Amino acid sequence: MRYGYLGPETTFTHQALLQALAVMPEEFVATVEQVPFTAVATATTDLLAGDIDALIAPIENSVEGGVSGTLDVLAATDSITIIAEQIVQVTFVLAAREPTEIADLQVVSSHPHAQAQVQGWLRSNVPGADVATASSTAAAARDLAAMSPQEGRGRAAVCSPLAAEHFGLTVLAEQIEDNAGAQTRFVLVTREGRIPAPTGADKTTLVLQLPHNRSGALLESLEMFNANGVNLSRIESRPLGDFLGRYSFSIDVEGHIEDRRVAAALRALHRICPVVHYLGSYPRIDGARPDLREEFADDTYDEAHAWIEKLTGMVTPQSSN
Structure with missing residues (x-):
């Protein structure tokens, strides 16, 4: 089994993969090869081609x-x-090749998401330094460690404590994130099309495209969730890319596709939306269960279905004449 992640080693994505493997059977983990990628798009291409069996990727950050x-x-x-999710606690350090005065730094490199989470600290402590982009926090640390002493003079990386240690860098400052307690959520993705069994504490992810020529289409779609007691834990718009003003909506809901209320909401959306892209139902990492009202329990849906079936069974067949 080959599992892809945003590399190199010691990225937060790598940490998420290690967390995911830690809860799997030892005999399975022993067969897993961890494959680093420079971009999620590249890893997805290899996943679809069958070159890897799964990948883990960041999907949501509590700050960004x-x-x-x-x-x-x-x-x-x-x-x-x-098929699964992981949450990684995010903390950053400022690291250099050798002991350096922070005031002497000229360039600080990191991944754009990390830069956004430490921009306040950088502005206050190294206002004169240029901020350079790296493909990942670990790549920023690795590239800095590979420089000669002369090349690395006046340069630093924003990375995880694990990356700084792994690549032999000197930590100049710890816990430099602007928001203490920040977290990033990662999803584990496969191409098998198998959906994990419901646990009672699940999440379902989907993408909607709305009718572009009908006013109130978003409200109409959201009402399908409300009518079935389905709570949304995340909704974000993303441009479709064809022309301005056209968006899809990436959504997480509480529940599993086998839950009657979730299935009913998806059936309704399938009727009114031109595209409903189902991405999976999987266990919530926090184990939180939805607080359901009685009318949204599976038994209530089953009783309503049986009632309609009984009534339709009483309908007189049309005459063939």
């Missing part, structure tokens, strides 16, 4: 919101399925 690169890749194909 949705990770657009992952959201767009997931929305672009219906051949992959989310």
Whole structure:
């Protein structure tokens, strides 16, 4: 089994993969090869081609919101399925090749999402430094460690404590994130099309495209969730890319597709939306169960279905004459 992740080693995505593997049977983990990628889109292409069996990717950050690169890749194909999620606590350090005065730094590099989460600290502590973009926080640390002492003078990386240690960097400052307790959510994706069994504490992810020529289409779609007691835990708009003003909506809801209320909502959406892209139902990592009113329990839907079946069974067949 080959599992892809946004590399190199020690990225937060790699940490999420290690967390996912930690809860799997040891005999399975022993057969897993961890494959680093430079981009989620590249990993997805290899997943669809069969070169890897699964990938893990960041989908949401508690500070920055949705990770657009992952959201767009997931929305672009219906051949992959989310089967699990992981949450990683995010903390950053400022690291250099050798002990350096922070005031002497000229360039600080990191991934754009990390930059956004430490921009206040950087503005206050290294206002004169240029901020450079790296493909990942670990790549920023790795590239800095690979420089000669002369090349690395005046440069630093924003990365995880694990990356700084792994690549032998000197930590100049710890816990430099602007929001303590920040988290990033990751999803584990396969191409098998198998949906994990419901646990009672589940999440379902989908992408909607709305009728573009009907006013109130978004409200109409949201009412389908409300009418069935389905709570949304995330909704984000993403441009379709064909022309301005056209958007899809990436949505997480509480519940599993086998829950009657979730299935009823998806049936209704399938009727009114030109595209309903189902991405998967999977266990919530926090184990939280929805607080349902009695009318949204499975038994209530089953009773209503049986009642209609009984009534339709009483309908007199039309005469063939």
